[in-house]
Amino acid sequence: MRSLEGRKIYIHAMFRGGARLMAAAFRAAGLEAEVTGPSDAATLEVGSRYTGGDECLPARITVGDYMKVLLYARGEEARRIVLFMPGADGPCRFGQYAVHLRRLLREHGFEGTAVMSPTCADGYQMPSALHRTAWRAVLASDILLKLLLQHRPYEIAKGSADGLYRECVEEVARTIESAPLAPGPQMRALRRALITCRDRFRQLPVRREPTTPLIGVVGEIFCRLNSFSNADLVRRLEDYGAEVWLSDVAEWVWYSHAEQLRLLRLTGRRFSREAFAARLRAWIQRRDEQRLLKPFARDFAGYAEPSMKEILEAARPYLPQEGAIGEMVINVGKAACLARRGVDGIVDISPFTCMNGVVSEAIYPRLSRDLGGLPIRNFYFDGVETDLDADLGVFLELVRSYRGRKRVPRPWPWACPPQPSRARLADTYS
Numbered sequence: 250m251r252s253l254e255g256r257k258i259y260i261h262a263m264f265r266g267g268a269r270l271m272a273a274a275f276r277a278a279g280l281e282a283e284v285t286g287p288s289d290a291a292t293l294e295v296g297s298r299y300t301g302g303d304e305c306l307p308a309r310i311t312v313g314d315y316m317k318v319l320l321y322a323r324g325e326e327a328r329r330i331v332l333f334m335p336g337a338d339g340p341c342r343f344g345q346y347a348v349h350l351r352r353l354l355r356e357h358g359f360e361g362t363a364v365m366s367p368t369c370a371d372g373y374q375m376p377s378a379l380h381r382t383a384w385r386a387v388l389a390s391d392i393l394l395k396l397l398l399q400h401r402p403y404e405i406a407k408g409s410a411d412g413l414y415r416e417c418v419e420e421v422a423r424t425i426e427s428a429p430l431a432p433g434p435q436m437r438a439l440r441r442a443l444i445t446c447r448d449r450f451r452q453l454p455v456r457r458e459p460t461t462p463l464i465g466v467v468g469e470i471f472c473r474l475n476s477f478s479n480a481d482l483v484r485r486l487e488d489y490g491a492e493v494w495l496s497d498v499a500e501w502v503w504y505s506h507a508e509q510l511r512l513l514r515l516t517g518r519r520f521s522r523e524a525f526a527a528r529l530r531a532w533i534q535r536r537d538e539q540r541l542l543k544p545f546a547r548d549f550a551g552y553a554e555p556s557m558k559e560i561l562e563a564a565r566p567y568l569p570q571e572g573a574i575g576e577m578v579i580n581v582g583k584a585a586c587l588a589r590r591g592v593d594g595i596v597d598i599s600p601f602t603c604m605n606g607v608v609s610e611a612i613y614p615r616l617s618r619d620l621g622g623l624p625i626r627n628f629y630f631d632g633v634e635t636d637l638d639a640d641l642g643v644f645l646e647l648v649r650s651y652r653g654r655k656r657v658p659r660p661w662p663w664a665c666p667p668q669p670s671r672a673r674l675a676d677t678y679s
């Protein structure tokens with residue numbers, strides 16, 4: 250933590266709510282943190298200038314947004330800046346982003362600017378004062394985003410759900426920044442803030458229509474969450490009369506835990522100190538997740554995220570965890586799990602040329618057959634404007650036709666009595 254003192258950490262706004270809460274977690278730990286500005290055409294232009302053309306879209310966008318910050322902050326200010334860039338393993342260029350960014354900084358005279366890069370190989374460990382708060386910030390942002398997506402398609406006043414979401418993000422961010430770092434008081438403050446948000450969403454005027462199709466969205470984590478990258482596809486689906494169940498951020502953290510333990514087993518370290526620490530961390534994180542989700546038992550009834558164990562098992566007939574690594578495994582398994590929960594179609598959002606998207610796309614026809622013809626559609630993005638309307642119209646037609654013959658009804662908590670809490674279904678990764 251010492252090397253971060255006196256420095257300003259920039260967090261990329263993969264999605265604004267999540268980045269705002271992550272910045273709040275850094276501030277709670279006594280660090281100065283800011284979120285990058287919104288991605289726009291200049292982002293792509295600057296990103297293309299500082300990349301070679303082989304990088305995937307998320308690399309161009311994150312590099313573009315970070316370089317925009319640095320170009321405005323040359324000199325002394327740039328030397329104080331730390332860019333937050335988590336890494337990853339697997340058949341994915343993401344693991345190279347931090348390396349690439351460091352090289353860029355050296356080559357363009359920003360030697361003083363640092364890159365902070367926790368990786369999935371160590372379960373995204375960060376300085377201890379920050380680690381647990383950051384995890385809670387991830388959980389809180391997932392909860393707020395889920396609330397938004399459950400309400401926005403049904404709002405009576407256009408823009409009211411987005412407005413309320415922004416207010417709730419600010420409210421929760423202020424709570425994270427001002428609450429004590431001690432785990433107990435912090436949890437109580439965060440739960441109180443989230444309950445206030447929940448109650449405000451419950452009061453949002455909506456007109457719900459039970460025939461609304463529910464679309465599960467999987468895909469590459471950055472592209473599916475960053476509305477600039479995906480041409481606001483989630484909102485476009487809503488404009489076509491759908492509700493979206495968007496895969497959350499915590500899912501990747503749980504996958505990283507599962508992978509970390511698998512690799513420890515594989516290298517004969519199943520009972521090592523490292524494995525014990527990883528299991529303990531997973532247990533603590535699971536407890537945090539259950540406690541934050543408990544007040545939402547009624548709101549999220551039927552919407553509980555599948556455990557990573559369930560996702561990996563569902564993916565096994567197509568992409569076993571031992572033979573395939575990364576988001577392709579999660580996408581295929583998650584699509585199958587969402588089908589069990591009654592979604593009417595699946596959309597996979599991926600950057601153009603992304604290996605994960607390409608492999609998933611090859612599996613989807615068989616998966617769709619095995620799931621009784623569930624419509625599954627890939628959408629690829631490369632930063633160029635495309636006309637999505639024809640594809641979306643056809644996809645939604647298929648969805649409505651599938652809806653008429655499928656067996657599992659979509660979740661509809663608003664007509665149900667409260668159900669027992671089933672946060673994310675608990676499991677272990679031993």
Ligand code: SF4
Pocket residue numbers: 305306307340341342343344469471576600602603604605606
């Ligand atoms: S998952 Fe695909 S798009 Fe994302 S960083 Fe990896 S290679 Fe690039």
